Amino acid sequence: MINEIMDVCIIGSGPAGLSASVYAGRAGLKHVIYEKFPMSGGQIVNTGDVENYLGFTSIGGFDLALKFYEHAVKAGGIFKNETVKSISKSNGIFEIISEKGKTEYFKTVIAATGAKSKTLGARGEAEFTGKGVSYCAHCDGAFYRNQTAVVVGGGDTAVSDALFLSNLCRQVIVVHRRDEFRAAKSLVNKLETKENVKILRGFVLNEIKGDTKAQSVILKSVTNNETQEFLTDGVFIAVGVSPVNELFKDIAETDEAGFLTANEDCKTSLDGLFVAGDLRAKPLRQIVTAVSDGANAVYSAEKYLREG
Numbered sequence: 007m008i009n010e011i012m013d014v015c016i017i018g019s020g021p022a023g024l025s026a027s028v029y030a031g032r033a034g035l036k037h038v039i040y041e042k043f044p045m046s047g048g049q050i051v052n053t054g055d056v057e058n059y060l061g062f063t064s065i066g067g068f069d070l071a072l073k074f075y076e077h078a079v080k081a082g083g084i085f086k087n088e089t090v091k092s093i094s095k096s097n098g099i100f101e102i103i104s105e106k107g108k109t110e111y112f113k114t115v116i117a118a119t120g121a122k123s124k125t126l127g128a129r130g131e132a133e134f135t136g137k138g139v140s141y142c143a144h145c146d147g148a149f150y151r152n153q154t155a156v157v158v159g160g161g162d163t164a165v166s167d168a169l170f171l172s173n174l175c176r177q178v179i180v181v182h183r184r185d186e187f188r189a190a191k192s193l194v195n196k197l198e199t200k201e202n203v204k205i206l207r208g209f210v211l212n213e214i215k216g217d218t219k220a221q222s223v224i225l226k227s228v229t230n231n232e233t234q235e236f237l238t239d240g241v242f243i244a245v246g247v248s249p250v251n252e253l254f255k256d257i258a259e260t261d262e263a264g265f266l267t268a269n270e271d272c273k274t275s276l277d278g279l280f281v282a283g284d285l286r287a288k289p290l291r292q293i294v295t296a297v298s299d300g301a302n303a304v305y306s307a308e309k310y311l312r313e314g
């Protein structure tokens with residue numbers, strides 16, 4: 007027997023989920039926020055300094071996460087430190103089952119489970135992550151102003167990142183394992199005109215070396231296995247991002263990469279299911295876009311609850 011059907015279930019308490027919670031609270035919607043990790047804040051909990059979120063010239067990721075969480079708590083949502091294991095919908099009602107086997111019922115759901123950067127598994131990569139190795143040029147590029155940066159990858163993201171960094175860094179070295187880039191031809195043409203960009207085709211990243219931070223990369227030729235060492239201040243790995251979509255990929259439409267498709271209104275193909283943050287198919291995955299999605303998702307959910 008169903009005891010209670012609440013208004014909104016928010017899955018994930020990163021910037022998108024916490025923003026959604028603030029907006030849900032202010033709209034008077036009874037809501038639960040599920041988070042699998044002991045601390046809310048999502049990817050920014052483990053981020054060094056954030057320098058591009060409006061209102062803060064520089065703030066530690068952990069501190070920003072704490073501020074987001076404290077703000078969300080004031081909105082009156084019910085926080086549950088539990089992983090959501092399954093979601094289904096019948097007769098217009100969502101059934102959410104958590105890892106503890108508890109079942110709860112909701113009229114709407116906001117999917118805010120985020121995304122994960124793909125790693126290469128190169129030697130030194132894990133050791134120097136956050137110490138010269140980054141997966142986000144738009145987040146960390148400014149730390150390498152007038153320095154040297156290596157970008158690894160051959161898709162749109164890698165080439166866009168290299169172009170972005172070429173305006174900040176003294177030198178950018180782009181490492182791609184194939185001869186041809188997968189990125190749009192227009193982007194590659196633009197990259198090739200940049201005087202401070204060196205493009206190394208047919209090389210893979212073998213190792214990142216350093217003491218307390220990354221200082222050089224060892225690249226290996228895919229044709230003859232010969233290695234070369236290049237000094238660098240930063241290494242940007244841009245080999246893709248994977249959506250955390252297990253709960254939703256079979257109930258709502260995704261793009262080819264598995265991100266849930268929705269416009270700025272955050273409405274997915276399944277009525278009553280909204281998507282916010284990095285999980286949404288969109289060009290820029292940042293705190294500000296996640297927070298904005300959280301607000302839009304609740305706006306749409308509130309309208310759905312009112313009008314059906």
Ligand SMILES: Cc1cc2nc3c(=O)[nH]c(=O)nc-3n(C[C@H](O)[C@H](O)[C@H](O)COP(=O)(O)OP(=O)(O)OC[C@H]3O[C@@H](n4cnc5c(N)ncnc54)[C@H](O)[C@@H]3O)c2cc1C
Nearest residue numbers: 018020021022042048049090120145283284291292293296
């Ligand atoms: C190293 C790094 C540095 C970055 N630096 C910056 C920066 O300087 N500036 C900037 O704007 N952006 C930065 N970003 C990007 C930014 O962190 C993301 O865009 C933002 O966190 C996305 O928010 P989100 O809420 O969509 O997802 P996330 O932050 O990924 O949060 C998703 C949450 O959902 C939870 N979750 C997942 N599955 C479940 C489940 N089944 N049940 C319950 N909970 C679940 C996760 O535990 C997580 O807490 C950085 C990212 C990284 C990786």
